[in-house]
Amino acid sequence: MSNTIHIQIDRADGSLQRLIGLVERRGFHIDGMALADEGAFRRIALTVRGRDSGRCMDNLGRQIDRLFGVRRISNDIIQSEAA
Amino acid sequence: MILMTAAAFKPSAETAPQSGARLLVSTLERLGVEVVFGYPGGAIMPVYDALAGSKLKHILVRHEQGAAFSADAYARKSGKVGVCMATSGPGATNLVTGIANAMMDSVPIVCITGNVAQGLMGTDAFQEIDILGVTLPIVKHSILVRSAAEVPAAIEEAFHIARSGRPGPVLVDLPKDVQFETTADDYGFSIPNEAPRVDHDAIAAAEAAIRAAKKPLVYIGGGVKIGGATGALRAFVAATGIPQVSTLNALGTIPTDAPGMLGMLGMHGTRAANHAVQDSDLLIVVGARFDDRATGKLAEFAPNARIVHFDIDASEVGKLRSANVAVVGELREGVEALTARMRSGAALNIQAWADDCAGAAKAGAHRYDAPGEGVYAPALLKEISEAAGDDFIAACDVGQHQMWAAMHCRFAKPEAHITSGGLGAMGFGLPAGIGAKLADPSATVVTIAGDGGFMMNIQELATLKRYGIPLKIVLIDNSSLGLVRQWQELFFAENYSEIDLSDNPDFVKVAEAFGIEAFRIDRRDQVSDGIQRLLAADGPCLAHVVIDPRDNVWPLVPPGKSNAEMMEGS
Ligand SMILES: Cc1ncc(C[n+]2csc(CCOP(=O)(O)OP(=O)(O)O)c2C)c(N)n1
Numbered sequence: 001m002s003n004t005i006h007i008q009i010d011r012a013d014g015s016l017q018r019l020i021g022l023v024e025r026r027g028f029h030i031d032g033m034a035l036a037d038e039g040a041f042r043r044i045a046l047t048v049r050g051r052d053s054g055r056c057m058d059n060l061g062r063q064i065d066r067l068f069g070v071r072r073i074s075n076d077i078i079q080s081e082a083a
Numbered sequence: 084m085i086l087m088t089a090a091a092f093k094p095s096a097e098t099a100p101q102s103g104a105r106l107l108v109s110t111l112e113r114l115g116v117e118v119v120f121g122y123p124g125g126a127i128m129p130v131y132d133a134l135a136g137s138k139l140k141h142i143l144v145r146h147e148q149g150a151a152f153s154a155d156a157y158a159r160k161s162g163k164v165g166v167c168m169a170t171s172g173p174g175a176t177n178l179v180t181g182i183a184n185a186m187m188d189s190v191p192i193v194c195i196t197g198n199v200a201q202g203l204m205g206t207d208a209f210q211e212i213d214i215l216g217v218t219l220p221i222v223k224h225s226i227l228v229r230s231a232a233e234v235p236a237a238i239e240e241a242f243h244i245a246r247s248g249r250p251g252p253v254l255v256d257l258p259k260d261v262q263f264e265t266t267a268d269d270y271g272f273s274i275p276n277e278a279p280r281v282d283h284d285a286i287a288a289a290e291a292a293i294r295a296a297k298k299p300l301v302y303i304g305g306g307v308k309i310g311g312a313t314g315a316l317r318a319f320v321a322a323t324g325i326p327q328v329s330t331l332n333a334l335g336t337i338p339t340d341a342p343g344m345l346g347m348l349g350m351h352g353t354r355a356a357n358h359a360v361q362d363s364d365l366l367i368v369v370g371a372r373f374d375d376r377a378t379g380k381l382a383e384f385a386p387n388a389r390i391v392h393f394d395i396d397a398s399e400v401g402k403l404r405s406a407n408v409a410v411v412g413e414l415r416e417g418v419e420a421l422t423a424r425m426r427s428g429a430a431l432n433i434q435a436w437a438d439d440c441a442g443a444a445k446a447g448a449h450r451y452d453a454p455g456e457g458v459y460a461p462a463l464l465k466e467i468s469e470a471a472g473d474d475f476i477a478a479c480d481v482g483q484h485q486m487w488a489a490m491h492c493r494f495a496k497p498e499a500h501i502t503s504g505g506l507g508a509m510g511f512g513l514p515a516g517i518g519a520k521l522a523d524p525s526a527t528v529v530t531i532a533g534d535g536g537f538m539m540n541i542q543e544l545a546t547l548k549r550y551g552i553p554l555k556i557v558l559i560d561n562s563s564l565g566l567v568r569q570w571q572e573l574f575f576a577e578n579y580s581e582i583d584l585s586d587n588p589d590f591v592k593v594a595e596a597f598g599i600e601a602f603r604i605d606r607r608d609q610v611s612d613g614i615q616r617l618l619a620a621d622g623p624c625l626a627h628v629v630i631d632p633r634d635n636v637w638p639l640v641p642p643g644k645s646n647a648e649m650m651e652g653s
Binding site for chain 2: 012013017018022025056058059062065066069
């Protein structure tokens with residue numbers, strides 16, 4: 001199952017590489033990507049799918065969220081921590 | 084959930100024009116940096132030029148990997164941010180292992196690299212490497228500085244990011260034109276507020292889980308010391324009497340010999356610790372990340388336990404094992420809040436469990452009366468840590484000696500044990516000893532290394548000599564890559580492939596060639612005198628300890644097996 005994550009990120013050197021690298025390294029395929037500039041920021045819609053069933057979308061959301069330069073990430077990805 | 088906000092920059096008062104390189108040095112001074120580890124080269128020459136006359140003490144290492152490892156250990160011991168620098172290209176790539184090491188163990192370091200001028204970037208210029216790209220997966224953050232005016236803010240931001248929240252390495256890449264450029268502008272840095280607040284409902288849920296448990300156990304990770312929560316955790320343990328186990332990186336958080344401390348868990352953990360984990364019905368995980376060396380086969384790890392997980396990094400909670408109760412935020416705040424709640428209620432009724440654990444620890448205690456005349460490394464390491472007392476700090480390399488040190492040394496404080504836990508990087512021990520000793524000149528810092536790892540950064544003996552750093556080195560020489568040899572013996576049908584180091588140089592002569600006092604210990608009856616000599620030496624000193632290559636580390640959980648399946652040596 002794929003999910004689309006909406007992210008607003010600074011237009012800093014390496015920011016795109018940082019984001020895409022993280023998603024791939026954490027075990028997700030990128031099925032689609034849309035990108036639009038918004039002045040100092042970029043708005044990105046990433047459609048991603050876990051490489052195997054052990055990959056948790058929530059966790060990916062938290063990992064993206066802790067990247068510096070990420071301003072906003074769609075809330076439906078990050079759910080509450082308590083299980 | 085906290086959304087990170089990038090630094091907000093604001094212009095500050097005008098100052099006299101300065102070069103980017105000079106601004107770098109003055110910003111480091113302003114931030115209170117005292118020691119910088121580095122190695123010069125073409126693309127960072129303006130910075131080295133600006134160092135002359137500054138308040139910074141620059142330690143010229145002999146390999147950039149040494150600079151990164153030293154900065155890492157300096158940070159672990161001092162609690163400050165470690166700083167290292169290198170030139171572009173090969174200088175920068177030589178830092179990579181050290182950066183990864185700091186990332187894996189959440190150590191705050193700032194690495195400054197020179198780079199070719201911006202006009203040349205992307206042209207495969209001489210010594211050009213996209214070090215920002217190379218290091219992206221192993222840094223907490225990185226910054227490419229585009230103008231001299233941005234230098235102070237970039238450095239301040241790097242320091243802030245390195246030490247805030249879950250600490251980690253930050254790389255600042257400075258193109259050469261930026262170092263030369265002069266500017267009167269200086270963009271101040273305003274610190275973003277991002278510390279997650281501990282959720283008190285979660286604390287209440289943690290309390291309820293603990294009160295409902297019959298066999299609770301504290302699983303202590305390296306995050307406790309990093310988060311300055313050692314005192315808080317000690318108070319929690321004293322208030323509740325819950326037994327504890329520790330990861331490799333958390334050794335010393337609770338003193339090794341404290342009652343209730345069952346020792347290290349995992350692959351080379353103690354029997355008592357691993358059994359307690361497997362038996363427990365509630366694990367209170369504090370600042371640990373369920374590393375596979377600690378958990379063994381994850382699916383069978385602590386099969387009956389509910390999990391209460393404290394971590395500052397939300398992305399660690401539930402990463403490998405889902406938590407029944409998650410407390411995300413500053414560890415100290417969380418643990419203190421929980422302790423207050425535990426104190427205000429009834430005492431826990433877990434005496435039978437605590438007695439069980441203590442009994443298992445006593446029954447499983449290691450014996451040091453090994454047969455033979457040869458040096459028994461566990462006994463030697465135990466003796467040296469006891470002789471050095473509470474000021475003992477071990478900077479360990481990677482291998483069997485590292486596991487023996489973890490299992491048999493006495494650690495009174497969490498900073499007493501400095502090791503490459505997450506990355507397991509051979510070569511760490513010697514430069515780490517240098518960093519730790521510079522951070523705390525009064526401590527008795529002992530590098531514990533194997534013959535293989537010692538050779539990986541042996542050139543740093545020159546650094547010891549030059550600065551007269553009175554580091555003590557215990558070189559445990561088994562003429563082989565011992566830990567690999569042990570695995571080959573146990574899991575590869577004794578096919579000893581490429582682990583023989585029997586043509587090692589004479590390490591005493593090598594040390595003496597660097598101008599360092601050294602002597603050899605190859606019999607058990609020389610150990611006590613040798614330890615006295617080493618500890619009493621005024622300057623740097625190396626004890627070359629020869630042991631039997633067949634000595635193995637026990638107990639051991641075979642790779643991929645559950646922690647319940649410990650192997651014992653004959
Ligand atoms: C840089 C690096 N290369 C390879 C390894 C794999 N490795 C782990 S332990 C070990 C053997 C270490 O031998 P030595 O330093 O002599 O210590 P001993 O195990 O004999 O105590 C090796 C090769 C590693 N951890 N780090």
